[in-house]
Amino acid sequence: MDFMLILRDSLSAAVGPAAIVYALAAIGLNVHFGYAGLLNFGQAGFMLVGAYGLAVSAVVYDVPFVLALVIGILASVVLAVILGVPTLRLRADYLAIATIATAEVIRFIVNSPSNADVTRGSQGIAGFAKPFHDLNPYGGGLDIGIVRLSRSDLWSATVGWVLVAICCLIVYLLMRSPWGRVLRSIREDEEAVRSLGKNVFAYKMQALILGGVFGGLAGIFLALRQASTIPSDFGTHVTFYAYTALLIGGAARVLGPVVGAMIFWFLLNGLGTFFGQLTSGADPILPEGLMDQSQASLVRFIVVGLGLMLLLIFRPQGIFGDRKELAIDAR
């Protein structure tokens, strides 16, 4: 058993690009769910349109890289508006249904062979990230023993964490303002906010767009980092991982989603390596009858799930949450 390797895999994932993708997505969900109370279960859809906005315009339509980035962001804005207009006047649970359905519908459309001339179907799109990786100033990767990142991951992580910091700053500035107060009030009771002369629909739309743009950035970052994008990157599980990260860190806290995403990937990768070692080799530590190697890669999800359950029981407010606040039942 190589504990150094387990630690290195865990830490590298926690500071690497995977955690960044989910941190960005969860920051968006934090705006939706944590602050405004909007139950968006389609964050993967926002990520998808961001990534494909970039990829399709850059590869299929030969749009310059920077403009393609802007198109990716605009795509998530457009999705938010299209989704919001019919559903934001409805009750919260309808939004949840509409968003998860929309995200899946978009994924199927992109995946469909009949649209392959634009979206390339299940093959996905590559060949748009060169301008991004060309900017890489690093001579080599990072290896300080407990963290090891490849040269390209190091560059992605650098850009990614700057992006996360900017997003957190925006959320922080907005949520301490009267605007943020209106948003949190809408989460508590829409009618009361309406009775005080606030245009609730407009605020919810702004929140949906803002969180959707963060989701779009997550998708764009994912696409750039792996230099390709395929529909299966944006399944419903992506949204649920992001929610997991948010709940681990604590909703309605600026840094909650970031720390949550880091912990989530730390555990997921660490446990993966741990169970991998338990079951690998000619004479595995665990007898094959108990757990074989292909099962080992799945057991980590069971353990993470178990951990999440324990967290929700013993610390339902997440790492950063305020227990006092949670004790107030929202009536």
Add this chain to the structure above:
Amino acid sequence: MPADTAPTANATGRAGLTGLAPEPGVPKPDPIVSGSSITRQFGGLKAVDVEHLEIQRGVITALIGPNGAGKTTLFNLLTGFDKPDTGEWSFNGKSLQGVAAYKVARAGMVRTFQLTKVLSRLTVIENMRLGAGGQRGESMWAAPFRALWRSEEQTNTERADDLLARFKLDAKREDFAGSLSGGQRKLLEMARSLMSDPELIMLDEPMAGVNPALKQSLLGHVKSLRDEGRTVLFVEHDMDMVRDISDWVIVMAQGVIVAEGTPDQVMADPRVIDAYLGAHHDTDLSEIDEQALAAEVAEEIETAQTEGEAKE
């Protein structure tokens, strides 16, 4: 406006009510709200069926009636929280038909709720700050820049602290609103609605659950609202309070306005007694101890009379 129907020309405020015929839907000389043929049907039940309604500006008007008379529904309709089947009404001469609830509030017509709606996971002072209207910092573009809204926030906070003190909630300033008691929530909601400096404030059972000592000081406060030039419309079951502070009383029963007038006129109106006793008609009278009921009514009338005399 039909100024010619007014008993005295240009009669504003309480003066305009003197000598007015105590009839349902009687036109007021200076109405702030005026509506006609407002109806709202729930299934087979006509919850509101108001032929004509006018609220005099600058006075305290009470809206009373038995449970289920349609008072809250009428509030919801007037403030845009519910859509009527028919009818039109105006506030300050501007039609409010189909106007969204938040625009009604912005126009200066702010209401509270019978079932309180405090923002549980916000502190009391945050609840209050939210009440202020037209805040620059509430626009998304200005929000990140504190310099743009800092002074405005400060002014609002001072106003909020002032109101909290008046409503005896200053000790609760930093508590979550969700931790307040039922009566305190009523107070917070009333105080919060005043933050926007409304022209017309509509209170749905503001005193329900408020302790008697505080009730007295609140009554004084409501009167001072009128003296500041505001119009107050409130729903209340507590007849003492109605008699004490209202200048005009509108009585609803089964969705219809059955009587209007000054408190004394209304209390003496047989239609009102009918309306209230009518509420008992469909209960099984044999189940009610008749003697106890009679004694209770007699006692209530007596205390009402002695109190009325004491106040005179």
